[in-house]
Amino acid sequence: MKKLRSLDELNRLRADLHDQVSLRLDVGTTITVGMGTCGITAGSRQVMQALQEELRAHGVEAEVTAAGCTGLCEREPLVEIHQAGKPTVTYGDITPAKVPQMVEEHLLEDRIIEDWVVRRGETGV
Amino acid sequence: MAEMKRAHVMICRSTACDASNSGDVLRAMQEEIKRRGLDGAIEVVETGCRGLCAKGPVMDIYPGGIFYCHVQAEDVPEIVEETLVKGEVVERLTYEDVATGDAIPIYEDIPFYSKQERRLLRHCGKIDPQSIEEYIAFGGYSALSHALFGMTPDEIIEEVKASGLRGRGGGGFPTGRKWEATRDAHGEIKYVVANGDEGDPGAFMDRSLMEADPHSVLEGMAIGARAVGAKEGFIYVRDEYPLAVRNLTIAIQQARDYGLLGENILNSRFDFDVEIVRGAGAFVCGESSALMQSLEGRVGEPRPKHFHATERGLWDRPTCLNNVKTWANIPLIVAAGADWFASVGTDGSKGTNTFCLVGKTRNPGLIEVPMGITLREIIYDIGGGIPDDRAFKAVQTGGPSGGCIPRDLLDLEVDFDRLTEAGSMMGSGAMVIMDDRTCMVDVARYFLEFLKEESCGKCTPCREGIKSMLAILHRITEGHGEMADLDRLEALGRTVQKTSLCGLGKTAPNPVLSTLRYFHDEYEAHIKDKACPAGVCRALIEYTINPAACTGCGLCMRQCPQEAISGERKEPHVIDQELCIKCGVCHDVCRFDAVRVR
Numbered sequence: 001m002k003k004l005r006s007l008d009e010l011n012r013l014r015a016d017l018h019d020q021v022s023l024r025l026d027v028g029t030t031i032t033v034g035m036g037t038c039g040i041t042a043g044s045r046q047v048m049q050a051l052q053e054e055l056r057a058h059g060v061e062a063e064v065t066a067a068g069c070t071g072l073c074e075r076e077p078l079v080e081i082h083q084a085g086k087p088t089v090t091y092g093d094i095t096p097a098k099v100p101q102m103v104e105e106h107l108l109e110d111r112i113i114e115d116w117v118v119r120r121g122e123t124g125v
Numbered sequence: 126m127a128e129m130k131r132a133h134v135m136i137c138r139s140t141a142c143d144a145s146n147s148g149d150v151l152r153a154m155q156e157e158i159k160r161r162g163l164d165g166a167i168e169v170v171e172t173g174c175r176g177l178c179a180k181g182p183v184m185d186i187y188p189g190g191i192f193y194c195h196v197q198a199e200d201v202p203e204i205v206e207e208t209l210v211k212g213e214v215v216e217r218l219t220y221e222d223v224a225t226g227d228a229i230p231i232y233e234d235i236p237f238y239s240k241q242e243r244r245l246l247r248h249c250g251k252i253d254p255q256s257i258e259e260y261i262a263f264g265g266y267s268a269l270s271h272a273l274f275g276m277t278p279d280e281i282i283e284e285v286k287a288s289g290l291r292g293r294g295g296g297g298f299p300t301g302r303k304w305e306a307t308r309d310a311h312g313e314i315k316y317v318v319a320n321g322d323e324g325d326p327g328a329f330m331d332r333s334l335m336e337a338d339p340h341s342v343l344e345g346m347a348i349g350a351r352a353v354g355a356k357e358g359f360i361y362v363r364d365e366y367p368l369a370v371r372n373l374t375i376a377i378q379q380a381r382d383y384g385l386l387g388e389n390i391l392n393s394r395f396d397f398d399v400e401i402v403r404g405a406g407a408f409v410c411g412e413s414s415a416l417m418q419s420l421e422g423r424v425g426e427p428r429p430k431h432f433h434a435t436e437r438g439l440w441d442r443p444t445c446l447n448n449v450k451t452w453a454n455i456p457l458i459v460a461a462g463a464d465w466f467a468s469v470g471t472d473g474s475k476g477t478n479t480f481c482l483v484g485k486t487r488n489p490g491l492i493e494v495p496m497g498i499t500l501r502e503i504i505y506d507i508g509g510g511i512p513d514d515r516a517f518k519a520v521q522t523g524g525p526s527g528g529c530i531p532r533d534l535l536d537l538e539v540d541f542d543r544l545t546e547a548g549s550m551m552g553s554g555a556m557v558i559m560d561d562r563t564c565m566v567d568v569a570r571y572f573l574e575f576l577k578e579e580s581c582g583k584c585t586p587c588r589e590g591i592k593s594m595l596a597i598l599h600r601i602t603e604g605h606g607e608m609a610d611l612d613r614l615e616a617l618g619r620t621v622q623k624t625s626l627c628g629l630g631k632t633a634p635n636p637v638l639s640t641l642r643y644f645h646d647e648y649e650a651h652i653k654d655k656a657c658p659a660g661v662c663r664a665l666i667e668y669t670i671n672p673a674a675c676t677g678c679g680l681c682m683r684q685c686p687q688e689a690i691s692g693e694r695k696e697p698h699v700i701d702q703e704l705c706i707k708c709g710v711c712h713d714v715c716r717f718d719a720v721r722v723r
Contacts (some may be wrong), residue, residue: 003384006392007270010261010385017262023133024187024251025263032188065131065188067212082189 022063029062029107034078036069042076043095050096051079054103062107075118081106092118130168132209135185135250139174139336140368141329146198147182153198157205167209170259173337173372175250177237178490180220185232185250192232193218223487223509237488240506242469242477245453246493249337254372257379260340266385268456272348273393276459281352282308285455287463289475294320294411294448295523295552296628297474297541303445306435307353310443315355317346318420318439318446321362321369322404322411325524326575328555330479331449333491335362335369338453339376343386343399345452348459350397353445358397360449361416363404373401408579412627413446415581426583427627450479469495474540478551482508484558485515494539501535504558515560519643523552525572526632528639529565548639550632564661565644566651570598572636580629587630590621594637603664606652614641660722663707667723670711672697674719681711681720 004010033039033048048066055062072078075092079102082088089112091102098116105111136142136151151171158167175183180194186208193204193215200218207213219228220235229235243249252259260266272281286301307315319342323331335342346358362370377399380386388396402420409415410425417439419425438444454476458466467475474496480503483489487509494503500520504510511517519529522539528549530537537543541551559568573595582588594617600606618634618641625631641648650656657665670681670690677695682688689705692698700711712720 001379001382003382004391005384007274010266010270010391013258014261014264014267017258021133021252021259021262023130024135030188063188068210070212 023065025063028083029060030082031062031064032067032080032082033064034068034070034076034080035066036073036076038069038073039076039078044077046096047077047079047094047099050099051103054099058103058108060103060107072118078118080119087120089117090119091116131166133168133170133187134209135170135172135187137173137175137181137183137250138171139333140366141174141178142181142183143368145181147196149198150182150184150196150201153201154205157201158209161205161210163205163209170253171255172250172252173248173254174333174491175232176241176243176246176333176491176493177220177235177488179488180490190232191230192220192235194220237490237492237507237509240498240502241493242495243493244457244477245334245341245450245479246338246491248341249333252338254337254339255375257340257376257383257385260338264460265340265456266344268459269344269347269385270391272351272459273391273395278308278352278354281348281459284463285352285458288458288466289463289470290451290454290458290466291474291541292447293450293454293478293554295526295550295554297551300447300451303435303447304349304353306433307355307443307445310436312443314357315353315443316439316445317350317353317355317358318417318444319346319358319360319449319452320411320413320416320446321360321366321373321449322416323363323366323553324408324411324579325526325553325555327483327557328481328524328553330481330491330554332366332369334453334479335366335449336372339369339373340380341453341456342373342449343376343380345455346399347386347390347397348455349445349447349452351395353443355445356396356398358399359402359420359439360399361402361404361410361420363411364406365404370401370403377401407581408575409581409627409629412629414627416446417444424581426581427629429626469497471497471538471540471543473542474551478539478554480554480556482556482558484521484556485511485560485563486558487512496540497538499536499538500530503539503556504535508558511558511560515562517558518561518563519559519565519568521549521557521559521568521636522555523550523632523635524555525575526550526628526635527552527555528635529559529568529643530639531643548642549635562659562661564602564657564659565640565647566598566602566657567659567661569637569640570595570602573598573633576629576633580633584624584626584630586621586624587626587633590617590625590630591633593617594621594634598637601648601651602657602662604651604655604662606648608649608652610652611641611645611648614638656723666707667702668700668705668707668709668711669721669723670698670700671719671721674717676717676719678716680714680716684710684714686710 077094079094080090182196184193184196207215214230216228219230282304290300291297407425410419412427414427415425434444470476477493477495479493519531521529544551577591580587597610618638621634675697682690687704689701
């Protein structure tokens with residue numbers, strides 16, 4: 001442990017440590033993208049990238065993580081959105097082109113896009 | 126850059142879960158993760174108390190906040206396989222909703238949690254209390270930074286005043302005013318002191334906070350010291366809290382290593398350091414003036430308050446003493462602002478408060494709620510109601526200094542003033558829930574016994590008054606009471622209240638006076654009918670066997686420690702009242718409900 005000699009050093013340390021605990025930060029929204037072999041083959045990596053850009057562009061606070069195969073391989077890429085106090089929703093067949101609409105309607109306008117829903121449930125891991 | 130793990134498993138290692146062997150769960154988890162080659166991907170973290178203590182050992186898994194209860198070491202392989210690898214919930218380990226029986230896997234959805242507002246307890250269960258890095262990562266010490274570089278000491282005091290924070294030790298004195306008085310007092314050398322003595326039976330909020338989030342107390346004290354002009358602080362922790370002492374000690378050392386305590390903190394030219402002092406088993410040392418005596422190495426006895434500690438306290442120097450919870454609220458107020466703090470609560474009591482729900486409740490544990498919530502919501506929505514669906518009788522708030530509040534006042538809004546009006550007080554925050562099998566006279570007797578032992582003896586009203594009241598209560602519970610005793614109790618009680626030297630004595634009569642006020646008929650039953658309606662006072666109850674229900678199985682006869690039961694096989698049995706010691710074992714073991722208590 002090195003002695004902190006200024007406010008700047010403290011702030012820099014905090015920024016460095018942020019990633020170590022970000023998984024636990026209660027931002028209220030956790031988005032899980034299917035990243036099993038089925039997901040990757042179907043294009044999840046591009047969806048993940050588009051998602052992160054879209055969230056950043058709109059300044060939306062969310063924890064984005066990856067999960068393995070959850071069984072519904074034919075509907076990959078799957079994107080599960082879990083928000084505290086609301087039912088968890090999983091959207092299927094998501095493409096980078098669909099991401100802006102998903103972020104705008106589900107996260108910003110709080111409206112579930114019924115046509116895209118493949119599952120409602122409650123895991124977040 | 127630290128490597129990113131994809132899941133964090135938080136295992137509670139606070140005193141309660143530890144007592145249920147969460148250490149075994151921890152070791153099993155660490156071994157299983159290693160065995161499966163997952164240690165690069167999964168982080169196992171030891172945390173402090175999450176609050177739902179009755180369900181321990183508990184475990185949280187992030188992301189998602191999946192919560193498992195009563196976890197044993199044998200459950201670990203299944204948790205790793207199902208939840209960590211496959212992303213499935215192990216239903217049998219989740220919390221079961223009291224009313225519906227549904228599994229609730231996400232912690233935030235559990236009714237116990239969803240009605241709470243965890244501000245003070247924000248880090249508890251989410252961080253490793255032995256890691257200053259985690260505290261910093263969660264935003265720790267940013268409030269101190271702001272206080273040192275972005276505010277003047279006067280501005281800090283104004284912010285605390287504006288927040289409306291009142292002392293969380295139970296006295297409820299406006300914290301901002303106490304700080305102002307300390308700052309205004311004459312003297313170069315001043316002190317800040319944290320009261321971590323927590324003597325009330327059934328209270329463990331302070332313990333949980335000190336165990337789970339020690340840095341929040343240190344940061345609050347540093348900010349306070351800056352505001353009032355102190356350079357030295359003391360944390361007085363009761364010796365019966367070894368884990369709290371250990372975690373605070375580690376925290377202080379780590380803070381010193383990082384230069385967040387000590388000389389010239391962050392190059393601000395502000396010096397501040399903290400020392401831990403351990404108590405030695407006296408309840409009275411939770412009283413501020415007795416505490417300071419004890420801290421100085423003298424016998425812990427209180428003194429009359431014709432001058433306050435803020436003028437002359439420790440070693441006759443201006444001293445600002447606050448409860449650990451009060452200190453831990455300060456970083457929140459400085460970081461988020463007085464308005465945010467005051468955005469919940471009532472007019473007279475701003476913010477949130479922590480309570481320990483104990484006694485006859487389905488969900489005993491540690492909660493934090495906004496001031497103004499009703500007792501009904503706490504007891505039924507959060508606490509889950511009374512086990513076995515028994516009737517609620519009373520709730521004791523404020524520890525032995527508090528009073529009992531009856532069913533008619535269930536819709537009382539919890540805040541400092543309302544509780545005092547009802548004859549009780551906020552006190553430390555312990556809430557003991559009682560059902561129809563609790564005898565209120567016995568409750569008064571129990572608390573008086575405790576206070577009699579803990580009275581320091583310095584002043585006559587407390588020393589002699591409590592003893593006299595206790596003698597009367599013994600008479601009543603043993604069936605020798607008379608109606609005049611009730612007047613004597615009132616008179617004695619009021620005298621002790623008015624003339625005792627310190628808070629212990631002044632509030633000692635509260636349990637008696639409040640039970641007399643709300644449960645007068647129960648006292649009368651003990652006196653006039655020589656009966657205990659709740660079936661508790663041994664001298665007044667009788668165990669008998671109902672011959673109609675008894676099958677003559679002989680189980681009670683075999684279990685009776687006094688061999689007081691006799692009977693032939695398959696014939697109704699009989700209890701010999703001369704030999705019976707009223708232990709109640711026969712009642713507990715009878716499978717046919719044939720043993721009656723009156």
